[in-house]
Amino acid sequence: MNYSEVAKQLIPLLGGRDNIVSAAHCATRLRLVLKDEKKAEQKAIENLEGVKGAFASSGQYQIIFGTGVVNKVYEAFVKETGLQNVSADAHQEAVKQKMNPVVRFAKTLSNIFVPIIPAIVASGLLMGLLGMMKVFKWVAPDSAWVVLLDMFSSAAFIILPILIGYSAAKEFGGNPFLGAVIGGIMTHPALLNPWGLAEAKPEYLDFLGFKVAMIGYQGTVIPVLLAVYVMSKIEKGLRKVVPHAIDLLVTPFVTVILTGFVTILVIGPLGNALGDGITTVLNFIYDNGGALAGLIFGGLYSMIVITGVHHSFHAIEAGLLAKLGVNYLLPIWSMANVAQGGAGLAVFLKAKRAKTKEVALPSALSAFLGITEPVIFGVNLKYRKPFIGAAIGGALGGAYVVFTNVVANAYGLTGIPMIAIVAPEGMQNLMNYLIGFAIAVGTAFITTLLLGFKEEESSTIIK
Template sequence: MNHQEIANQLMEHLGGKENVISAAHCATRLRLVIDDEEQINKKEIEELDGVKGAFSSSGQFQVIFGTGTVNKVFIELAPLLGLEENNNEERPKESHSDAAKKKMNPLARFARTLSNIFVPIIPAIVAAGMLMGLLGLMNTYNWVNADSGLFVLLDMFSSAAFIILPILIGFSAAKEFGGNQFLGAVIGGIMTHPALLNPWGLSDAVPETLDIFGMSVEMLGYQGTVIPVLLTVYVMSKIEKGLRKVVPNVIDLLLTPFLTVILTGFFALLVIGPLGRGLGNAITTVLDVVYNTAGPIAGLIFGGLYSMIVLTGVHHSFHAIEAEMLVAIGGNYLLPIWAMANVAQGGATLAVFFKTRNKKVKGIALPAAVSAFLGITEPAIFGVNLKYRLPFIGAAIGGALGGAYVVWTQVMANGIGLTGIPMFAIAQDPFNYLIGFVIAISSAFILTLLLGWKED
């Protein structure tokens, strides 16, 4: 594969250098913000060597190359596009994220914002979830005494990420909202200060109250919460930006952080925090009622619809709800449902691989299926299943059946972000997760073969 030649042809089919506002890449795809998508020759791009599919989503035109290949193509494409030299007045230099957001509708923009905040935090939550799973095995099979020093330390390690979650979110959210990241972390620290009662594991404790400006305020901390700190840091960023416009430069370094922390701190404990806590509790309560009332039917619906939600990009907003759920009920029952939908896409793509006679489709389908089994579904969805439509429907039905099973058996996860095979590391019930996994893949595989599709 000649990566330089592919980059040259790709730039030509994209409408030239002037039609590309910004470019970036993820693990499998080139992500391009395009000025005028009418100039793109999508059919020719899909025929390029190594291209597994192309689609427009989330304000970006995305070209699937697969892991490893996309990096090599991007290295050749970047200097051809000359994006770093683009400083003209009509299209000033800006970040790829900002350029993409301008192309999105408000709902997609909101989902992308939440994704940008939570994706960097996922490794910390995954580590904590895996530690919780290890502790569960140690406790269930009596590998280690619960009073031993090893168990106590591991328990401390596993809960740390959730206790300081507002600090992690504060840092990440401030960056996304355009505020000072360290001030965002300070606000998270205020909301988890030792002077405030830690509700993490202390559900029966009663917090003290303080009289502030005639208002009675509960000294209750926000350890493990999500929505209160998101709202607070958003307001903090607005306050900080407003102050920087009016505070003279000579005293900006001293006065702006000082006033930002004071104003936001009072606002957090008196107004935003209680409102955010109530909103977070309301969301988890509603989901809990639906989960316990509808049961497998809820799993059937959510598992069947999730892949369609992925097409809109709105699925990124679920991270905030899942993080709140982990603390509120001690587990995440949405992630196993999403996992069923993802691996079902892999099952349908695998069926296409075995049945198709097209060598290029075979070359795309097998790695795309493996990628879906590992939790990355875009190559399977956009490169194969959605292209032929009926395999996508087969995958949706497989995801629905798998989702119904994991809800029926009440499978939950100890974290967020991991689906497919990697989710075994954080699944609270690996055995039933495995059964749901097999149901989703096999039903999607069989239904795709039965439904058939047209190669052309």
């Protein structure tokens, strides 16, 4: 493959150099910000050598090349367009400007919570190991193993506000270490740690006529997000007026003291109330809607993925883990994801064109590993009916996992990798997850074969 030639051919098909604002790439896709996405010649782009699909979503025009190819095309592309010096931050800012407010909000939450996923997954697996040691009595209940593993597994949730504080400050444009300090204030040892306590009764402090509950925010999500957002605004405002000579002394001091008081007196209690309200509503729907809730959520989730709003769900799932210790939403999302893979396999089996098969199989396998964008935009949505088949599969799989109360002890993993955070909750939980997996994939596969599709149908661009 001649990467330079592909790059040269891409430029006019994207509306010319003047229509290209910035470029970046992920593991499989070239990600572009275009002034006018309507100028992109969809069919011609998809027919280029090496291209496995193209779609517009969340402020970017994305061209699927695949692992190992996309980085080489990117190098040639930025050289041809002169975009080598456009920084990653500038690209992200350009992406945000192209998004509508709802998608921009969802992307912001995603940028905050995705970096925390490894810590949450590690804690979930450690909790599973600790649980098995207790259930199967591998060691005595008072063993040092139990004590230490309990420390290791709960640490991420106890210091969750610090982790979120650091990540959120980076996203909001504040100093990440000041964000961590705000998280530290909210989890200070002087405050009662309510994490894991059913009936936590704090002492009260009389401060300027206010009764301040001396209770911490370990394991919370919304209070620290609100606090760090306010902190970033205060910090950026101060940097505009404080002289550079004393900025290092004045700005951090005033930022921390102002944010600290506002957080303890106002933001913390309000954020807790908001978080409790969201959890209560979700629990009501889950408890009373039952399989119907799973049917609806599982069927509609892939439509939400198209809009990009699904990125915001990490915050809700983190809140569930903090309040309940389990995540009952992720199994539903997983059913929708693997159903897309099942529909993609049906397309691979039934397709006549070699290029369609070339895209469908790896995209379907990617969906089973939790990455659905290639199969959604490159295959199923392109031919429409496979997307409908996947929605039906996701709905039935979602109904089953809700009906059988399947839960996970972390967030961030779906499909096959999700087994790692489902298994620690018990063998029955794992078996029901695998049954739901089979229902979702099998239904999507069969439904897509029955519905059929026309390969010559035009591609769909999602704006």
